[in-house]
Amino acid sequence: MARLRDPEGGCPWDLQQDFASIAPYTIEEAYEVADAIDRGDLPDLKDELGDLLLQVVFHARMAEEGGYFGFGDVVAAIRDKMLRRHPHVFTAQERAVAGDTRDGDMAVESAEAQTVAWEEHKRRERAARGDTDTSVLAGISRGLPEWQRAVKLQKRAATLGFDWPGPAPVIAKLHEEIEEVRAEFDAVAADPADAAARDRLEDELGDVLFVVANLTRHAKVDFGAALRRANAKFERRFRRMEQLAAAEGVELSSLPLEAQDAYWNRAKAEGL
Numbered sequence: 001m002a003r004l005r006d007p008e009g010g011c012p013w014d015l016q017q018d019f020a021s022i023a024p025y026t027i028e029e030a031y032e033v034a035d036a037i038d039r040g041d042l043p044d045l046k047d048e049l050g051d052l053l054l055q056v057v058f059h060a061r062m063a064e065e066g067g068y069f070g071f072g073d074v075v076a077a078i079r080d081k082m083l084r085r086h087p088h089v090f091t092a093q094e095r096a097v098a099g100d101t102r103d104g105d106m107a108v109e110s111a112e113a114q115t116v117a118w119e120e121h122k123r124r125e126r127a128a129r130g131d132t133d134t135s136v137l138a139g140i141s142r143g144l145p146e147w148q149r150a151v152k153l154q155k156r157a158a159t160l161g162f163d164w165p166g167p168a169p170v171i172a173k174l175h176e177e178i179e180e181v182r183a184e185f186d187a188v189a190a191d192p193a194d195a196a197a198r199d200r201l202e203d204e205l206g207d208v209l210f211v212v213a214n215l216t217r218h219a220k221v222d223f224g225a226a227l228r229r230a231n232a233k234f235e236r237r238f239r240r241m242e243q244l245a246a247a248e249g250v251e252l253s254s255l256p257l258e259a260q261d262a263y264w265n266r267a268k269a270e271g272l
Contacts, residue, residue, distance in 0.1 A: 001054075001061040019062060026055040038228055085121040119159065136160055147223045150213040167218040170211060177208045233272070240267035 004014040029052040036045040060071040080098035083090050092102065126139055133139075136159060140152045157163065164170050184201035191197060216223045241263040245252045252260055 001057050005061055005065065014058075017058070017062070019059060022055065022058055022062075026052075026059070029055050034224065035228065038225060038232075084125075116159070119156075145224070147209070147213055147227075150210050151217050151223060154214050154217055164214070164218065167215060170215045170218055174208065174211045174215060177204065177211050180204045181208055236272045237264060237267040240270065240272050 001014075003009075004011045007015065029048065033045065033048045033052050036042075036048045056074065057071060060069070060074050064070040083095045083098035084100045087095060087100070087102065092100070095102070122139055126133070131138065136156050137153060140149060140156065142149070144152070154163070164173075181201070181204045184197060184204050187197040188194065188201055213223050216226060241260070242252060244263050244266055245255075252263070255263075
């Protein structure tokens with residue numbers, strides 16, 4: 001990466017990049033890692049992890065050029081964080097390397113207890129940095145995909161007991177929100193130029209998505225993984241629709257929705 005970023009003989013594209021321009025690639029590579037895992041493709045996972053690692057190297061190199069930190073500092077920072085946040089695994093002596101001055105060893109009885117302890121460690125770290133935000137929602141990144149941020153907000157609120165007792169009331173809430181969306185669609189249809197109605201429609205659609213995120217949390221299903229499965233299913237069936245139509249010399253675009261839907265049902269009947 002140092003060679004690629006060398007003003008004398010480096011790559012023009014790499015030299016033009018900065019943190020902001022590389023950030024979208026970093027996010028994209030993380031999703032490609034998740035996709036390889038979803039597909040169970042371990043050779044591809046190896047390659048995608050390399051691509052993701054390159055993103056870390058790229059950011060670290062740019063920071064080093066600016067005199068801020070280097071790749072070794074990144075590794076040391078995550079090493080120290082893992083030492084501090086796992087006092088039930090590492091001894092007080094080992095944690096001292098990371099600046100953890102607490103005496104003695106600690107125990108965590110379950111994964112759930114570790115999650116609570118992890119959040120407490122993060123809270124102490126924020127306080128040590130001088131962060132004055134004492135809300136239980138403090139520290140949730142605004143750079144996350146919004147669905148992921150929604151789940152994190154819900155999880156944090158649940159630590160104070162602010163949570164539905166199970167999926168049934170969440171499903172009831174989803175029905176309620178859908179009816180509110182229906183009402184706002186009617187309002188927009190009645191007056192398409194009504195900006196306030198469109199704002200309300202966006203607001204109500206957001207509520208539906210937020211409740212769906214809550215429902216996936218109660219189901220212990222990853223929102224992103226569920227949506228990726230739905231996308232993959234749609235793509236398989238739609239591609240099969242195209243194949244079936246082409247085999248019969250039919251252009252899908254020339255058909256009304258009802259006829260297109262018949263091809264969809266044929267693809268679905270094949271188990272796709």
